[in-house]
Each structure stands twice: as C-alpha cells, then as structure tokens.
Amino acid sequence: MRLTVAQLSESELLARIFPRLHAGTSTILGPGDDAAIIAAPDGRTVISIDTQVQDQDFRLRWPNGYATTGFDVGWKAAAQNLSDINAMGAEATAMVVSLTLPGTTPVSWVEDLADGLSAAIVALGAGACSVAGGDLSAGSELVVTVAVTGSLEGRDPVLRSGARPGDQIAVCGNLGVSAAGWALQESTIVPDRYTPAAAHAAELFNRPWPPLVAGPAGARAGATAMMDISDGLLRDAGRLAAASGTGLDLDAGVLRELATALEDTAAALGADSLEWVLTGGEDHGILSTFPAATTLPAGFIRIGSVVSAEANQPAVTISGQNLRSVITGAVGWDHFAV
Known part of the structure; x- marks a missing residue:
C-alpha cells in the first residue's frame, strides 16, 4: 500500500523533501526559517514565476497511456523558470517552490518531484541555483508553482x-x-x-x-x-x-x-x-x-x-x-x- 501525503504531517513531508533539494552557491540561508536569504552581489535581482496545473499544463495519465511522473513535473517546473531567467541574459541564483497536493498524492510522487527539480538544475547547467524553500498546501488538484531569481553579473539585461x-x-x-x-x-x-x-x-x-x-x-x-x-x-x-x-x-x-x-x-x-x-x-x-x-x-x-x-x-x-x-x-x- 502506497504512503500518501494525507498520512503524514506537513513537517514529516518536508523532512522527506528538503534532503532532496539542490543547494547551490548563491544561498546564504536556505530552507528552515520563514524566508531564505540569497546573495545579490550585482545589486539587482532578476525574478520570474510560473505555474503548472494538473489537467491544464500536464496530465497524470495521457491518452496513449503514458503516466506523468513527479520527476517529469519537477524537471519541467525547473526548466521553464530557468529559461525565463536565461532569456534576460542572467544566471539563476535561487528557486522557491509552492506545492498544492491532494491528500491522495503518493509521497513517492512528491519525492520524485523534488528529485526532478534538483536533477534539472544540475543537468541544465544552473548549479549555482539553490532550491531555497517554498510552501505546502492541500487542494483538489496538483499545482506546482516555482519562482526563480537570477543575477545579471554586471551585464545589462536583454529585453x-x-x-x-x-x-x-x-x-x-x-x-x-x-x-x-x-x-x-x-x-x-x-x-x-x-x-x-x-x-x-x-x-x-x-x-x-x-x-x-x-x-x-x-x-x-x-x-x-x-x-x-x-x-x-x-x-x-x-x-x-x-x-x-x-x-x-x-x-x-x-x-x-x-x-x-x-x-x-x-x-x-x-x-x-x-x-x-x-x-x-x-x-x-x-x-x-x-x-x-x-x-x-x-x-x-x-x-x-x-x-x-x-x-x-x-x-x-x-x-x-x-x-x-x-x-x-x-x-x-x-x-x-x-
């Protein structure tokens, strides 16, 4: 029988997620407090946010039988936000994640999502970017919202x-x-x-x-x-x-x-x-x-x-x-x- 998020407290679920999140070099204070602290040596911060909603942006099961994994959703959530920072000519520094989860969501799916986020950050070449924190909530459908900050490293933004x-x-x-x-x-x-x-x-x-x-x-x-x-x-x-x-x-x-x-x-x-x-x-x-x-x-x-x-x-x-x-x-x- 699969363990679901409804069977854990928020603290217990976070304790399973946090060790899986990538820690980059730009985070001064990461998950655990009320807010994270991110270095901004350039003096400016580039920021973007994107949301994926179940059955709007992804399906858990596709008509051809493919089952979307948590890893898929985590990877895509990271990739689409990192791309927005990239398009400004900037380098990503930190990411925060908000998850809305139905109580029936398997804990393993959420763990896979955290793994997908971290794997994308590293594989795509944004290793300085940390997953610095986020938020959990319950709801009727899966919603994954990611915000990313970035640094221009002294360059002008490209608009x-x-x-x-x-x-x-x-x-x-x-x-x-x-x-x-x-x-x-x-x-x-x-x-x-x-x-x-x-x-x-x-x-x-x-x-x-x-x-x-x-x-x-x-x-x-x-x-x-x-x-x-x-x-x-x-x-x-x-x-x-x-x-x-x-x-x-x-x-x-x-x-x-x-x-x-x-x-x-x-x-x-x-x-x-x-x-x-x-x-x-x-x-x-x-x-x-x-x-x-x-x-x-x-x-x-x-x-x-x-x-x-x-x-x-x-x-x-x-x-x-x-x-x-x-x-x-x-x-x-x-x-x-x-």
Missing part, C-alpha cells in the same frame, strides 16, 4: 524591446520538438512503438532542455533583444515585434529545413511538421536579435531579419508572406483560448 530594423533574427534550442511530443502523448501510439525520433520528442516534451548558456552568451555577443520561446515561435515573435515596434520576417527555407527532422513523426500522426516548428510551445529555446554584422554565438541559427513596422501589415511574416498563407490553425499556445 524584448531592443530589436531594430536590419538586425538578424536567431534562435538557439529546439523548435517544434515539444509539440511533436505532446501530439504523440495525445495520440493512440503507445510509447513502446515510438521510433527513436518520436521517443526523443516525447522525452523533450516531458523534460525540456532549454539552452541555458544561450542567454549570457547572447548578451555578451551584443544581442539587441531576447525572449524565451514558451508559447510557440510565431506567438512569441509577435510579442517581440510589438515590444520593439518593428516587424519580423522569418526565412521560410530555414524553418522548413528545421521541420524535416520531425517529418516522419508528423506523417505518423497526420500532422504538419512545419506547423509544429512555427506554433509549438514549451521547447524553451531563445529567440533573439543581433546587429547584422554580429557573428552569432555557438548554437544560434539565423532564421530571418528585423524589418520596419508597416501600417496595416502583420508584425510577423514568413519570407514576406502573411502567416495565413503558411499555417491554418492557431499561432501558438494560449491558456485562455477555447
């Missing part, structure tokens, strides 16, 4: 608003891979029948791998604008264009080339791999702009150019074409879309 006409547009990280993984888990293709490419996509959907070296590297190379690609390339490109007061023209040829790696998986599902690349969320790559003469840092790929905003013209085009000539569905993820 969404700095793109200028003539800049090159570049990405670092995956595009469309997580969308392919989501589609697989919503399908009837059981994991045992995945091709190697499909298994890779499913793995990166459950445990994203944001390129955390990209933010600081982009900032040092002179990026004029950066942001995390969490809701799909087109939707997030539109946000960057709006913040900068420019247009973005994406290169159809490059994007189609990126989509070729997903073609077999798309064919098995009757989907369009290019639409995954353009609209798929949760890859947590970096969308950035650089001056035209800049040599892009390692890992970045040029995918287009920043253009002047034109009245009555879309903010984002693909080789000069309106998006609707290229895609037919939604342009990206929206929590409140019906």
Whole structure:
C-alpha cells in the first residue's frame, strides 16, 4: 500500500523533501526559517514565476497511456523558470517552490518531484541555483508553482524591446520538438512503438532542455533583444515585434529545413511538421536579435531579419508572406483560448 501525503504531517513531508533539494552557491540561508536569504552581489535581482496545473499544463495519465511522473513535473517546473531567467541574459541564483497536493498524492510522487527539480538544475547547467524553500498546501488538484531569481553579473539585461530594423533574427534550442511530443502523448501510439525520433520528442516534451548558456552568451555577443520561446515561435515573435515596434520576417527555407527532422513523426500522426516548428510551445529555446554584422554565438541559427513596422501589415511574416498563407490553425499556445 502506497504512503500518501494525507498520512503524514506537513513537517514529516518536508523532512522527506528538503534532503532532496539542490543547494547551490548563491544561498546564504536556505530552507528552515520563514524566508531564505540569497546573495545579490550585482545589486539587482532578476525574478520570474510560473505555474503548472494538473489537467491544464500536464496530465497524470495521457491518452496513449503514458503516466506523468513527479520527476517529469519537477524537471519541467525547473526548466521553464530557468529559461525565463536565461532569456534576460542572467544566471539563476535561487528557486522557491509552492506545492498544492491532494491528500491522495503518493509521497513517492512528491519525492520524485523534488528529485526532478534538483536533477534539472544540475543537468541544465544552473548549479549555482539553490532550491531555497517554498510552501505546502492541500487542494483538489496538483499545482506546482516555482519562482526563480537570477543575477545579471554586471551585464545589462536583454529585453524584448531592443530589436531594430536590419538586425538578424536567431534562435538557439529546439523548435517544434515539444509539440511533436505532446501530439504523440495525445495520440493512440503507445510509447513502446515510438521510433527513436518520436521517443526523443516525447522525452523533450516531458523534460525540456532549454539552452541555458544561450542567454549570457547572447548578451555578451551584443544581442539587441531576447525572449524565451514558451508559447510557440510565431506567438512569441509577435510579442517581440510589438515590444520593439518593428516587424519580423522569418526565412521560410530555414524553418522548413528545421521541420524535416520531425517529418516522419508528423506523417505518423497526420500532422504538419512545419506547423509544429512555427506554433509549438514549451521547447524553451531563445529567440533573439543581433546587429547584422554580429557573428552569432555557438548554437544560434539565423532564421530571418528585423524589418520596419508597416501600417496595416502583420508584425510577423514568413519570407514576406502573411502567416495565413503558411499555417491554418492557431499561432501558438494560449491558456485562455477555447
């Protein structure tokens, strides 16, 4: 019989969680007091927060039979927040976690979540970041909220608003891979029948791998604008264009080339791999702009150019074409879309 959180006191559950949490070098005072103390030698603190809600952001059991583990949810919670800090050109320093748990939640699932948080921090290259504390509460569904702080280490932040006409547009990280993984888990293709490419996509959907070296590297190379690609390339490109007061023209040829790696998986599902690349969320790559003469840092790929905003013209085009000539569905993820 599995031990559930309802069978433990809050103190007993915390005693099982705390030893599993990663302790980085930026924490002066970690879990145990009313608040943590984090070093901020730069004098500024970058901060971001994200929430995952059961049946909104993840399923415990997917239509194809995959069972989401606590490790998966912990890893994704860490990754998506670390990516936001990365997109500002900063390095993560500390993380705090709030958990809402139904009483029937197995204690082992919560322990796995703590392991996933810590494993992601280390594996993704954010070892200085500590899990410095958090909060527990009971509720009718699982909710995981993570806030992360970061340091700019003396650099200026890279905002969404700095793109200028003539800049090159570049990405670092995956595009469309997580969308392919989501589609697989919503399908009837059981994991045992995945091709190697499909298994890779499913793995990166459950445990994203944001390129955390990209933010600081982009900032040092002179990026004029950066942001995390969490809701799909087109939707997030539109946000960057709006913040900068420019247009973005994406290169159809490059994007189609990126989509070729997903073609077999798309064919098995009757989907369009290019639409995954353009609209798929949760890859947590970096969308950035650089001056035209800049040599892009390692890992970045040029995918287009920043253009002047034109009245009555879309903010984002693909080789000069309106998006609707290229895609037919939604342009990206929206929590409140019906």
